[in-house]
Structure formats: C-alpha cells, structure tokens
Amino acid sequence: MSPVLSLVNVTKSYKQDGRSIQVLNGISLEIGEEFIAMLGPSGCGKTTLLRIIAGLEKPDSGRVDIPENAKVGFVFQFPTLLPWMTILDNVALPLKAQGMGWGEARERARKYLSLTGLQAFEDFYPREMSGGMKQRVNLARALAVEPMILLMDEPFSNLDPLTAESLRSEILDLWTLGVTTVRSIIMVTHSVDEAILMADKLVILTPRPAKIAGVIEVRIPRPRDRRSAEFQKLEDRVYELIAA
Amino acid sequence: MLYLLLCAAASVLRMLAAYVLSVLLALVFGVAMARSRSVERFLLPILDILQSIPILGFFPAALAFFVTVLPAGIGVEAAAVFLIITSQLWNLIFGVYSSVKSLDPMLFDMSKVYRMGRATVFFYLCVPASRNSLVANSLISWAGGWFFLTSSEIITMGAAEHRLLGLGTFIMEAFERGDSYGFYLGVASLLTVILATYILVWNPAGETILERELISLRPVYSTIESSVGSLWSTLGNLMIKAEARIRLPSFAGKAIVIAVLTSIAYFLVGGLKQLPSFDIESVYGSLLEVAYELPLSLARVSTIVAFSVFLSLAATYASYARKGIMLVVLLVGEVLASIPAVVWWPLLASIALGSPLGPYMVATVVMLQGSLWYLYFNLIVYGLAGLRKDLEEMSRVYRIRGLWYLRSVFIPSLLPSLASGALSAWGGAWNSTVAAEYVSFGERVIDIGGVGAVLNRKAAKGDALGVAMSALLLSLVITVFNKALWKRFFEFIERRYGGGE
DSSP states (O other): OOOEEEEEEEEEEEEEETTEEEEEEEEEEEOOEEEEEESSTTTTHHHHHHHHHEEEEEEEEEEOOOOOOOEEEEEEEOOOOOOOOOOHHHHHHHHHHHHOOOHHHHHHHHHHHHTTTGGTTTOOOOOOSHHHHHHHHHHHHHHOOOSSEEEEESSTTTSSSHHHHHHHHHHHHHHHTTSSSOOOEEEEESSSHHHHHHOEEEEOOOSSSEEEEEEEEEEOOOOOTTTTTHHHHHHHHHHHHHHH | HHHHHHHHHHHHHHHHHHHHHHHHOOOOOOOHHHOOOOHHHHHHHHHHHHTOOHHHHHHOOOHHHHHHHHHHOHHHHHHHHHHHHHHHHHHHHHHHHHHHHSSSSSHHHHHHHHTTOHHHHHIIHHHHHHHHHHHHHHHHHHHHHHHHHHHHHHEEETTTEEOOOOHHHEEEEEEEEHHHHHHHHHHHHHHHHHHHHIIIHHHHHHHHHHHOOOOOOOOOHHHHHHHHHHHHHHHHHHHHHHHHHOOTTTHHHEEEEEEEHHHHHHHHHHHHHHOOOOHHHHHHOOOOOOHHHHHHHHHHHHHHHHHHHHHHHHHHHHHHHHHHHHHHHHHHHHHHHHOOOHHHHHHHHHHHHHHHHHHHHHHHHHHHHHHHHHHHHHHIIIIGSSHHHHHHHHHHHHHHHHHHIIIIHHHHHHHHHHHHHHHHHHHHHHHHHHHHHHETTTTTEEOOOOOHHHHHHHHHHHHHHHHHHHHHHHHHHHHHHHHIIIIIHHHHHHHHHHSSS
C-alpha cells in the first residue's frame, strides 16, 4: 500500500525572547489509508506538526509529501465560524472561494450538513447554536471540500463529555462506512482513551523537542469497549511509552 | 426655489461622493494595515499625524495642486471632495483597522487551510467584521463632512475665488447680499437636509446594526440597505470569480503597489512644480509668526477640550439616566455637529458684531462644535457599551449612589473611551481654530489672533507656500504634544482602567 502522505525528517523551531526553541526534532512518518491519532504531552508540538501538514506553517527543514491536488480538510479545535454568515454559507464559503457558484456550493454544503445531522439548521447563525452543533458545522465544512486528508486538532476538547462522546461515534460511523472522500485522518489529541477508542494507529511523541517515541497499531475490532481487557492493556502500554 | 433645490442636491451629491470614497479608502487601507506588518509600520504613524492636524491649513496647497493637475472645473470639485474626505476618513480607517486586527487569528488560519484568496478574505471576513465600526464611525464622519462642507464650497486663494454650486455657497452669498430671507431659508434647508439624512439613513443604520435605539424612520434605509447590499455582493462575487480563474503571479501585488506609488509621486511632483518657488525668507517669517501666535491657540484649544470633557460627561450621565434624553441629545448633537463651521458666524452675526466680546463668544461656539461631539458620540457609542452590568448590579446591591457612583463606577468605566474621544476632540479643536479665529464679512474682518488666524491671513494674501509651511509647523507641534502627552495619558488609562480584572 503506497502512503497517502509522508513526512520526511521534519524539524521546526520558534524564536521566543531572542532564544530559539526547538519544537520538532526530525519527524519521519508514512501515513496510508488509515486513522492516525497523534498523542503526546501538552506543548510537545503535536499541533505544530498538524499545522505544517495543513500548510499553515513551513518546516525549517525536511518536507511533507502530499499528492498534487490532494485536498485537505481541517477540523479546528474551536468551531472557527464566521458569525455574520448562516451555517450553510459558512460551509459553502471554501467551495465558493475555489470558483464554484453560490448555487452549486450551497447544494454541496447541504449534502454535508445533512451528513452531520444539521440539515434542519442551515439558516441558523453560529451564535444561535450550541457548542456541539457548531463543532459539527466545523466538521461539515471540512468534509464539504471533499478532502483526501482530514486533519483534526483536539476536536472534542472543548465539548461537554456527553456531546463529545456522541460526536466521536458519529465521526467513527462516517469513517467506517466510507461515505466521505476522506482516505486518511490525522487527529491530534491528549486523551489516550479517545485515541485508542477511535484510531487505527497511535503515533506517540516525546516531550519537546518532539521525536516519535513509538507507533502502536490498535487491532481491537470496532465498536471498541473501553472496559475490555485488551483495551485496558493497550492503555497501560501507551501510558508507559509516554512516561518513558 | 428651484435653484435652492439644485444647491441642496449638489451638496448632498458632493457629500455622498466623498463618503463613498472615504469608506472604500478606509476599507482598503484599514485591511491592508491590519493584515500586513510592513504596511502597518509605514501607515500607522502617518495616519496618527494626519488625524490630528488642521487639514484646512493644507487646503490651499491641495487646491492649487488639484487645479493644476486636473482641468479647472473638475479640479475645484475634486479639491472640495478631497477636503470633505479628509474630515471623514481617519476615524473610519482606524475603525476598520482595529476591527480586523481584533478578529480571531484562527479565522485567518481557516481561510488559509481552505485556500481562500485575497478577494474572499476581504469580502467575507474583513468587510463584515468592520461593519459595526464603520456604521458607528459613519455617524461621526457624516457630521464631520458637513462641518467642512462650506469651507470646501467657497475657496479663496488671494485674488482668485472659486465658488461651487451648493448649499454652503447659497448661504454665504445670501448673507453677503444682506438677503436675510435667503440666508435663513438656506440655513433651514441645510438643517432639513442634515436632519433628513440622519433620520432616514444613519439612525436606522445605527439601530439595525448597532442594536441601539435612535430616532429614525425605516423605509428609505431598507431600500438603500438592500440595493447597496446586492451591489456589494455582486462586486464581491465578481472579484472572487476573477481571482479563482486568474492566478496572478506572486509579484503582481507588489507591482500594483509600486505602480500606484509611482503615479502618485509623478502627480505630486507635477503639482509641486506649479507652486510658487521656495522663498526661504518668507518661510522663516511664517515660522516666526506661527511660533508667536501658537500659545494663544493652545490655550483656547486646551480650554475647549476641558470644557468638552465636562459637558460631554454631564450629557452622557443624563443620557444614561433617562433614555429619552439620550434620543434627543443624540439627534440634536448629530445636527449641531454637522452645521458647517463657517455658517455659525453669519448665524450668530448679531452676537459677533454686537459687542467687543462677541467674536470670542462665537469662536467658542465654533470650536466647541468642532470638538464636543467627538467626545459625546464616543462616550455614548463605546463608553456606555463598556459599562459592565455586574458593576451596576453591585452598586445597586451595596447602594452606591449619586456622586459616589459617578466617582467610583461610572466615570472610571468610561475613561478608556473618554480618552480616545478626548484625543479626537483635541484634533477637532485644532482643526476648528481655522474657522473660529478668523472670518470675513464682506468688508469686515474679524481676527482674534492665533494659529488659525495666521493660516487665514496667509491664504487671504494668496501665500499658498506660507500656509503650507505654517500648517506643517503646527502639525509638528501637535504631533509632539500627542507623543509626549496623549500617549502617556493613554498608557496610564489603559493600565489602570482598561481590560478586565
């Protein structure tokens, strides 16, 4: 299986108060058609790596290989919606920006809003919606560009536990049913539990400057049960790796 | 009568042209400053100076420039529109700039991830984000435009005098003829036009967009809103489509900027060549004259600003306590602030010519009009919005009332917007010295001294260079004051009273 995306020896440092702080220290990784969860202690550079993959930042050295014309969807940590637009137009705007007419863009946006269960709310403004609903719009917008790669930056960290849990299972359903164009998901998270519940493969990073501490495949069949012995065992292994 | 209508239409059109240009310029410059560090570093200090100097002083030079660069008729018209723009533009630019600057940076990340082009970001992120501050500032800018309307319609430069068709000219001509019926008719129509534009357009806009109660009538505004809205979105869609189709090479943006700068420089040099030659001795003379008259104006301006602070605080408190008062005072303020500086003199001619102190009283009124309303609008629009509900409730629970409430809650809460309003009022007061310290009624000249009077005397002699030099020196002094005094004051206020807990 040829990789969808590969990172070759990516490094990155920031200047802060005149000092240079290295964040990423040579990350190499091949990602195929799979769901990757990226785990690591807070401030280790997970989000920076995700931003580099999205093209929001440039690595100091190394490179990111993505097939030409591959589209990328991004689920931001916060909904990041334009308050002056209805959610339908919020989802349609990226399509519009790429030269699609409003009619066609809205048609496509409607399709993905209904996929995330929001078809009845298309005329709502973001301020009229709950946090969980706004995060769904964020997801619908990412899917509507019909991306090959879906990036998610701690997408559940600002939701209440119940809402987070139902959104997790919805995303898993979309992924396992294969109703979207997404072939790879990379999710940054600091929850070991969430990573094992959702992903095919866990990539664990060391504290700053981040290197890859280990890659663990999750071979537990879905739907996964948090209380099962194999789940618990895997969780212990991941914690050991992070602590090391 | 038909002539009067024609004059009113001409003035309104002139105002409209200047306003539309101001808004477009404000959007382009404001967004460019907020989005690009280098543009910000270049423009911020320039605008800082421009907004607080007496633009009227540069007007003769600007007029000479426009008249030489453009054909005579268009040149004078362009100069008039230019003058009105200089009285509207600065607060609009700063409003757009701070709105875009304070947008959540994640939104720009979002636009980058989804590969939105400049046009999309401009039309769908930056412009909607600036909408509230554009409307709030338009209430002030529209009045500022009227305030300078007459000065822009009758332009005297030595022997040459340019008169444009308009209400300002109509009023002044009636007054010069001694036609008091015509004069009051002109002033009445001016007031009607100003009142109508506020009640029909700006107040409804403020009500819809700022969600604030104002005296207004809706139907006209709804039509304007929907047609401007559809025009704007058509323009936006065209630009976005063009941008998606045509991928400009990355240097295109820089090339456009360089081309614009070069052509501005070309015109500027062409215009400057036409100006009278540089006479070092006369420059020296005008500098001395300005230095000599400056303290007088400084004293007047400081007094007026202090008085404005006091008056506007009182008016704000009254508005806060009784909403009815606010509605009336706002409307009265909108109209009073709009009355052209030059019209105050003939309007109050009996006072001005009646006693030796008369001119000083009228000058005070003119300067007050040029500064007070900046403060009041700032306090009403931004200040009262910043008054925190929890502090109000706390005061009610602990029965903090009357003077105590004013001193410990009300005024401290207003201080940040009081400070920025006072800065505008200070600039406005300097600007109005040009209209307040010198006026000529046909044969009679009232000259109460000061820098504004110096500028007028030089303009009356046709000494464009002297006017520009004096204005330049004055700008320098004002800038020094701003940097030395206001900046520290702002920092102190921000540290002590700004932000949260």
